[in-house]
Amino acid sequence: MNHYSSRIFLTVRYLVGLFGLTLTRTSTELSSYRIHAGHGRHDDSRPLPAGSAGVLDDRNPELAELRTRYRRLDSPFKPGRFWRRSRRLRDLNLRYFRGDNAYVWQLRQLGDNARLKFFLLTRYISSLDTHKLLDRTSEDGAFGCWTFDFESLPTASRDLLDSINEIYFLERHWGLLSREDFTVVDIGAGYGRLAHRMVECVPGLTRYLCVDSIPESTFLSEHYLRYRKVDGKATVLPLDVMEDRLATERPDLAVNIHSFSEMPISAIEAWIGLLARLGVPALMIVPNEGDRLLSLEDDYLRFDFTPVLRQHGYVLAAREPTVADPDVRDLVGVGDWFMLFTREGAQQAPPSGAS
Numbered sequence: 001m002n003h004y005s006s007r008i009f010l011t012v013r014y015l016v017g018l019f020g021l022t023l024t025r026t027s028t029e030l031s032s033y034r035i036h037a038g039h040g041r042h043d044d045s046r047p048l049p050a051g052s053a054g055v056l057d058d059r060n061p062e063l064a065e066l067r068t069r070y071r072r073l074d075s076p077f078k079p080g081r082f083w084r085r086s087r088r089l090r091d092l093n094l095r096y097f098r099g100d101n102a103y104v105w106q107l108r109q110l111g112d113n114a115r116l117k118f119f120l121l122t123r124y125i126s127s128l129d130t131h132k133l134l135d136r137t138s139e140d141g142a143f144g145c146w147t148f149d150f151e152s153l154p155t156a157s158r159d160l161l162d163s164i165n166e167i168y169f170l171e172r173h174w175g176l177l178s179r180e181d182f183t184v185v186d187i188g189a190g191y192g193r194l195a196h197r198m199v200e201c202v203p204g205l206t207r208y209l210c211v212d213s214i215p216e217s218t219f220l221s222e223h224y225l226r227y228r229k230v231d232g233k234a235t236v237l238p239l240d241v242m243e244d245r246l247a248t249e250r251p252d253l254a255v256n257i258h259s260f261s262e263m264p265i266s267a268i269e270a271w272i273g274l275l276a277r278l279g280v281p282a283l284m285i286v287p288n289e290g291d292r293l294l295s296l297e298d299d300y301l302r303f304d305f306t307p308v309l310r311q312h313g314y315v316l317a318a319r320e321p322t323v324a325d326p327d328v329r330d331l332v333g334v335g336d337w338f339m340l341f342t343r344e345g346a347q348q349a350p351p352s353g354a355s
């Protein structure tokens with residue numbers, strides 16, 4: 001790059017940072033951009049559960065202690081700048097952590113006619129629900145979650161619908177609902193969205209372990225999973241004890257939903273390397289950019305992390321758009337993909353009942 005073009009590049013980088021855009025680089029070229037950071041809203045029409053307002057406070061000593069512990073760690077799993085307090089976490093209100101925010105874009109992707117789009121999605125998910133999971137888990141809108149009520153369908157939220165959809169993908173390709181006695185690890189588990197739903201819906205699950213490099217996420221998921229009374233099976237592992245505990249628990253499946261896409265390649269390599277050392281046989285990924293597996297670096301550039309998966313023995317076993325019906329996909333504007341990787345040479349425990 002000559003002096004002139006490097007000046008242009010730096011100016012573009014400055015503007016990109018200023019407006020929250022992300023440049024994408026898959027090899028050595030800048031290839032596209034996408035708006036990432038933003039500021040969401042929450043639904044405050046329901047009061048917070050009793051006692052929560054006092055606990056979910058930025059000055060809570062438990063959270064302060066986690067922040068200190070995580071800051072002191074010299075960890076390869078460290079987040080990039082994107083998830084530092086000044087950026088991604090600006091898009092989070094601790095008390096209303098289930099609003100439209102850094103964890104789940106409950107609404108902002110949908111644009112106009114959100115209720116109509118939710119109706120289509122809810123009908124679509126209901127049509128998949130052969131195991132009646134929508135009778136086992138429901139949406140109450142707690143902690144600021146946006147919900148939609150219908151006459152003939154269950155009250156819906158993105159938390160609920162995404163989670164049920166993810167469970168059915170794992171049922172189709174990993175036999176999730178008929179397995180027995182297995183452990184899942186969720187990398188970048190957010191506030192514990194999928195942990196909550198899995199414990200309520202998946203009978204053979206023994207343990208669901210939530211790990212995360214952001215102290216706010218560890219803090220919130222701990223609180224949320226206790227509030228939902230699923231903490232008998234769902235356990236939050238703080239970053240500084242996580243490796244030892246995972247070595248004892250030996251998870252059978254790892255999930256990574258919209259989280260590798262928000263990490264630098266150094267952290268992605270560290271997580272995938274850890275899963276390989278632990279011999280975790282299967283890894284589900286939902287990227288932020290369709291079916292493209294891209295990191296997010298501090299300078300907004302992005303690297304394809306497919307080679308990292310390959311180096312550690314993970315090969316693609318299944319890949320599907322998250323919404324199979326092309327009309328629903330188009331009308332709602334959902335462009336996400338489910339991906340399942342399995343590890344060559346690893347023992348895949350068959351679902352119970354399989355011969």
Ligand SMILES: C[S@@+](CC[C@H](N)C(=O)[O-])C[C@H]1O[C@@H](n2cnc3c(N)ncnc32)[C@H](O)[C@@H]1O
Nearest residue numbers: 077078079188189190193213214217257259267
């Ligand atoms: C968009 S949120 C998705 C949360 C959750 N997986 C879900 O789908 O509801 C991304 C998550 O990645 C976590 N995260 C960011 N950087 C991380 C890192 N280096 N290691 C582990 N988790 C990280 C954040 O704390 C957050 O929980």
